[in-house]
Amino acid sequence: MNTKQIIEEAESNLIHTYNRYQIVLDKGDGVRLYDTDGKEYLDFGSGIAVFALGYNNKEYNDALKAQIDKLIHTSNYFYNEPAAKAAKALTSASGMDRVFFTNSGTEAVEGAIKLAKKYAYLKDGSTDHEIIAMEHSFHGRSMGALAVTGNKHYQEAFGPMIPGIRFAQFNNLASVKELVNDKTCAIIFETIQGEGGVYPAKKEFIEGVRKLCDEKGILLILDEIQCGMGRSGSMFAFQQYGVKPDIVTSAKALGCGVPIGAFMATEQVAKALVPGDHGTTYGGNPLACAAAVEVFRLFDKLNVTDNVKNVGKYLETQLKSLVEKYDIVKAQRGMGLIQGIELTVNPKDVIAKCLDNGLILFSAGTNVIRFVPPLVITRDDVDQMMVRLKKALDEVSQNV
Numbered sequence: 001m002n003t004k005q006i007i008e009e010a011e012s013n014l015i016h017t018y019n020r021y022q023i024v025l026d027k028g029d030g031v032r033l034y035d036t037d038g039k040e041y042l043d044f045g046s047g048i049a050v051f052a053l054g055y056n057n058k059e060y061n062d063a064l065k066a067q068i069d070k071l072i073h074t075s076n077y078f079y080n081e082p083a084a085k086a087a088k089a090l091t092s093a094s095g096m097d098r099v100f101f102t103n104s105g106t107e108a109v110e111g112a113i114k115l116a117k118k119y120a121y122l123k124d125g126s127t128d129h130e131i132i133a134m135e136h137s138f139h140g141r142s143m144g145a146l147a148v149t150g151n152k153h154y155q156e157a158f159g160p161m162i163p164g165i166r167f168a169q170f171n172n173l174a175s176v177k178e179l180v181n182d183k184t185c186a187i188i189f190e191t192i193q194g195e196g197g198v199y200p201a202k203k204e205f206i207e208g209v210r211k212l213c214d215e216k217g218i219l220l221i222l223d224e225i226q227c228g229m230g231r232s233g234s235m236f237a238f239q240q241y242g243v244k245p246d247i248v249t250s251a252k253a254l255g256c257g258v259p260i261g262a263f264m265a266t267e268q269v270a271k272a273l274v275p276g277d278h279g280t281t282y283g284g285n286p287l288a289c290a291a292a293v294e295v296f297r298l299f300d301k302l303n304v305t306d307n308v309k310n311v312g313k314y315l316e317t318q319l320k321s322l323v324e325k326y327d328i329v330k331a332q333r334g335m336g337l338i339q340g341i342e343l344t345v346n347p348k349d350v351i352a353k354c355l356d357n358g359l360i361l362f363s364a365g366t367n368v369i370r371f372v373p374p375l376v377i378t379r380d381d382v383d384q385m386m387v388r389l390k391k392a393l394d395e396v397s398q399n400v
């Protein structure tokens with residue numbers, strides 16, 4: 001099929017839940033993607049913060065192929081070696097004690113919510129516990145994850161949401177304190193808000209919420225689906241704050257392309273779930289777990305977090321310079337290789353121009369361009385990205 005035929009076939013058969021760019025991606029290599037017409041794109045989106053190792057990494061591909069030839073699925077009624085190894089890698093990397101594997105980030109959030117509810121139920125026997133979430137957060141699209149997602153637009157048509165969810169302002173400890181009551185069983189937020197516009201948590205906020213949780217016997221759930229797995233410059237972003245959550249969620253870069261997510265918890269919390277409480281058919285299957293095992297091995301081998309700290313600093317400096325240079329660039333925010341620039345114009349206009357120039361970027365919130373490149377990028381890749389981005393910003397600036 002040619003490009004036009006593929007787009008027509010997709011448009012006439014898929015449910016129209018996305019306004020897609022008129023581009024058909026065909027293959028990838030390193031930090032570059034190629035469309036069906038052979039055009040090259042520098043990828044600073046990684047398929048939404050997923051492809052941390054870059055495309056077509058031979059060792060990663062070989063590990064997957066080997067597992068495909070061995071065993072792809074078993075069900076959770078049996079053990080398999082990749083799941084055992086992936087669980088060990090995750091507990092070591094996060095400092096948490098136990099892991100439950102899912103197929104997506106959304107399911108990891110669902111599991112985290114269920115775990116928090118069960119833990120609270122075992123403590124007081126009541127079944128009307130509440131959760132505090134944050135405005136402008138994003139935790140997924142299923143009914144539980146959507147209920148804690150602080151975006152009215154995503155929720156409106158799908159009500160009623162699960163009850164007992166209250167929204168505080170991110171980075172505003174007083175607004176959280178106001179909502180706490182005897183029924184509060186958990187507080188959930190992203191250590192760095194991604195979809196909401198790239199807002200890192202303030203240190204005082206995380207520390208304050210942790211203290212509040214300890215005083216009131218509330219669980220702290222950190223959603224690190226986007227900012228975890230090395231993206232912030234440490235394996236998990238909370239590690240840079242010196243604060244430990246009770247439950248953490250992971251996904252996106254965990255499998256670097258193969259769908260896998262996880263929620264992790266401390267021993268004390270994790271033991272609230274017993275056989276029969278929660279389950280999944282695919283979660284923890286050998287193929288997905290083999291991907292995660294290989295991701296951890298390659299992160300180690302390639303010193304990925306060191307690269308993120310180094311190149312992330314450089315990217316941050318480059319993006320900061322845009323605030324000086326362009327009237328339409330208002331601010332820069334981020335940590336490591338999750339960065340954003342806030343614009344005074346619609347980011348979609350800049351992103352469309354970037355695509356013309358061979359650069360893939362995603363927006364976040366209503367006025368932010370997000371930079372979530374593969375974690376193996378070099379300073380040279382950043383320089384090339386800046387050339388393409390500046391060209392787009394020049395063009396859009398001229399039309400303002």
Ligand SMILES: *Cc1c(COP(=O)(O)O)cnc(C)c1O
Binds near residue numbers: 251252
């Ligand atoms: C992407 C994302 C999710 C949802 O993950 P899916 O794999 O799309 O289900 C949840 N939380 C955060 C912070 C995310 O960035």
